[in-house]
Amino acid sequence: MTEPVDKRRDKNSKSPWVLHGALVIGLVSALIAIYNIPIQFSSSPELDNYGLGTESGICPQVPKLSPRNKQVEQYIREKVDSEEYHRKIINKLSGIIRIPSESYDDLGPIGEDDRWNIFFQVEGYIKASYPTVFANVKLDHANTHGLILTWEGSVPPSEAKPILMLAHQDVVPVLAENVKDWTYPPYDGHYDGEIIWGRGATDDKGYLISIIESVDLLIKSGYKPKRTVILAFGCDEEISGENCGRPISDFLRRQYGDDGIYLIMDEGSTGIQREFDQSFAMVSVAEKGYLDVGINVSSTGGHASNPPDHNVIGILSEIVVAIESNPFSGKVTPKNPMFRFLECGAIHAPESSFPKAVRRKLNKVAQNDIMGQEQLAHSLDDMRYFFQTSQSVGKINGGVKINAIPETASTLINLRLAVETSIAQVEEHYESLVHKIARKHGMAFAGFHSPCNPAEKRKICMFGVDALEPAPVSPVDAEPYRILSGTIKNVLKPLGSDDQLIVTPYLMPANTDTKFFWALTKNIFRFTPVNLVENLNRAHTTDEFIRAEEFVREPLFFATLILNADDVVD
Structure with missing residues (x-):
C-alpha cells in the first residue's frame, strides 16, 4: 500500500497567512463573534484530528453503566x-x-x-x-x-x-x-x-x-x-x-x-471483534438497502438452422457483461457508520496497527472531499462492500431445446445498496446501460416504471423486486x-489481552x-x-x-x- 506524502509546511516558509495576516485575522475574528465558530489551526490537517491521544471528541467512550438496583x-x-x-x-x-x-x-x-x-x-x-x-x-x-x-x-x-x-x-x-x-x-x-x-x-x-x-x-x-x-x-x-x-x-x-x-x-x-489489534463491540446502527432487478429479453423464435446474429440469450449475456463491467463506485462518507468505525480505530487502536494511509484520509472524508472519499474506499478494497452498492447476478434462464431459437431469456440480479444511494439512482444507472443495448439491436425498451407486455416480441423489460431503501442511521x-x-x-x-473494549x-x-x-x-x-x-x-x-x-x-x-x-x- 502506497502512503501519501506528509505535506507538512516548513516552519520557516512564508505563507498566505503571513502575507495577508491582518485581513485573515479580521475575518476570523468576525466569524467567531458573529457565528461563534470554533476555529483551530493545524500544521498537519490530515493527521491532527486522528492522532492517538487527541482531545478531539472523536469516538468518545462512555464509562461502565451499572444498574442502581444492586x-x-x-x-x-x-x-x-x-x-x-x-x-x-x-x-x-x-x-x-x-x-x-x-x-x-x-x-x-x-x-x-x-x-x-x-x-x-x-x-x-x-x-x-x-x-x-x-x-x-x-x-x-x-x-x-x-x-x-x-x-x-x-x-x-x-x-x-x-x-x-x-x-x-x-x-x-x-x-x-x-x-x-x-x-x-x-x-x-x-x-x-x-x-x-x-x-x-x-x-x-x-x-x-x-x-x-x-x-x-x-x-x-x-x-x-x-x-x-x-x-x-x-x-x-x-x-x-x-x-x-x-x-x-x-x-x-x-x-x-x-x-x-x-x-x-x-x-x-x-458482535465483538478484534480489528487493528483492538477489541471492538460493533453496534450496527444502519443497514444497506436491498433490490432485486429483473430483466426480460424477448424476440421471435425459429429453427436453429437459421439463427439471427444475436438471439435473446446472446443479448442478455451482453447486458450481464455491461452490468458487471460498470460496477457502482464506492466512497467513504460521514453518513456511513463505517466512517465512525474507522475514526474509532484511528483514535483507539495501537498506532502501529492502524494504517497510516487510512488515518491521513479521514480528515478529507470529514470535510466532504469527494476525491478523498473515493481514494479511501479504494484503499480499503477488502471492505469495499461496506462503502459501495454490490451487485450479483443470481439467476439466469433461457432456452428449452438445443435446436430451437429461444424466444425469451431472463435474469435476476441482487443488489445491496450503499447508505448514500437510493433505489431511484440504481434504476437510473441500470436503465442507462440496458437502453443502449436495446437501441443497438433495434429492440423496444421498457424501464422500471414502464408497462411491459410479456407477449410483445423484440423487447427488453426491466423491473424491481423486494425494493428497500437503505435504513435510516440511528x-x-x-x-x-x-x-x-x-x-x-x-x-x-x-478479547485477548486488550485492556478495554x-x-x-x-x-x-x-x-x-x-x-x-x-x-x-x-x-x-x-x-x-x-x-x-x-x-x-x-x-x-x-x-x-x-x-x-x-x-x-x-x-x-x-x-x-x-x-x-x-x-x-x-
Whole structure:
C-alpha cells in the first residue's frame, strides 16, 4: 500500500497567512463573534484530528453503566455464574434447536400451507420452558405465528417509551444432501462441553432464548419494571418477514404510535471483534438497502438452422457483461457508520496497527472531499462492500431445446445498496446501460416504471423486486446509544489481552426484521453480545454453532440493559 506524502509546511516558509495576516485575522475574528465558530489551526490537517491521544471528541467512550438496583443485579450475576444455570439454559437452547422451524421461499399463506405448523411447536416449547414469564406477560399473536410478549411497566408508555427486543423463530433450511457434512446432525442441538451445535444456534434461536431468559431472571428476582418491556418473535425473517415481521410492526404501531418505542435491539452481524489489534463491540446502527432487478429479453423464435446474429440469450449475456463491467463506485462518507468505525480505530487502536494511509484520509472524508472519499474506499478494497452498492447476478434462464431459437431469456440480479444511494439512482444507472443495448439491436425498451407486455416480441423489460431503501442511521449522540454503550462496557469483556473494549457504530450489510420498524423509533441497534467468528459462527451453512461460555452470559447483558434503561425513567 502506497502512503501519501506528509505535506507538512516548513516552519520557516512564508505563507498566505503571513502575507495577508491582518485581513485573515479580521475575518476570523468576525466569524467567531458573529457565528461563534470554533476555529483551530493545524500544521498537519490530515493527521491532527486522528492522532492517538487527541482531545478531539472523536469516538468518545462512555464509562461502565451499572444498574442502581444492586440487589437485582447481584441476583442475576450469581445466577448466570452458576453451573446449574449453565446446564439449564444450554438445555433450553438445545431443545429449541431440535424443532426444525425452517422457512422456505415458496411458502404459501399461513393457514393454507401446512409447513407453517412447525411454529405451533416453537410457541408450545417456549411456553413450557418459561411458565414464569407467561404468567407475567401479555401474549399477543400477529398473523398466528408472530409472538408479542408485553411485560407492562408501572409508568405509562406515554411517559416512558417501551424497550423492544426482537428475535426470529425460523431458520434457514438444511438440504437433505448436506446433512452428512455436519459434524453433528443439524437438529440434534448437540452440546460437546464447549460448543452448542445446530441450525439456529447463532441465527437466531440463541438470541431468542437469551432475551426471554433475561425477562425470566428479572421476574424471578422480584423486579418490577417502570418501562414496559416488549419481546417480539417473528416467524419468517429468513424469507423477508412479510408474514410475521410486518404484522408485528403493524400491531405495535397501532399500540404505541410513531416514535412510540424507546429503543429496539435485534441480532447483529458482527458482535465483538478484534480489528487493528483492538477489541471492538460493533453496534450496527444502519443497514444497506436491498433490490432485486429483473430483466426480460424477448424476440421471435425459429429453427436453429437459421439463427439471427444475436438471439435473446446472446443479448442478455451482453447486458450481464455491461452490468458487471460498470460496477457502482464506492466512497467513504460521514453518513456511513463505517466512517465512525474507522475514526474509532484511528483514535483507539495501537498506532502501529492502524494504517497510516487510512488515518491521513479521514480528515478529507470529514470535510466532504469527494476525491478523498473515493481514494479511501479504494484503499480499503477488502471492505469495499461496506462503502459501495454490490451487485450479483443470481439467476439466469433461457432456452428449452438445443435446436430451437429461444424466444425469451431472463435474469435476476441482487443488489445491496450503499447508505448514500437510493433505489431511484440504481434504476437510473441500470436503465442507462440496458437502453443502449436495446437501441443497438433495434429492440423496444421498457424501464422500471414502464408497462411491459410479456407477449410483445423484440423487447427488453426491466423491473424491481423486494425494493428497500437503505435504513435510516440511528443517532449515536442520543441517550439510548449511550445507555447501550455503558451496558456493553459493564457486562462484556475485551478479547485477548486488550485492556478495554471500544464500542463503535457499525453497518449491517444484510437486513433484519428491523426494516419494518423504522417508524417506531430512531434508535434501532443490531448487536449480538458474543464474539462471532467463522462467518457469523457459520450461520446459514454447515456446522452452525455458538460457544457455550459466551451464550450463557447473554441474558446478563439483556437484563442489565433493561435495568439501565429503567434507571433514566423519571
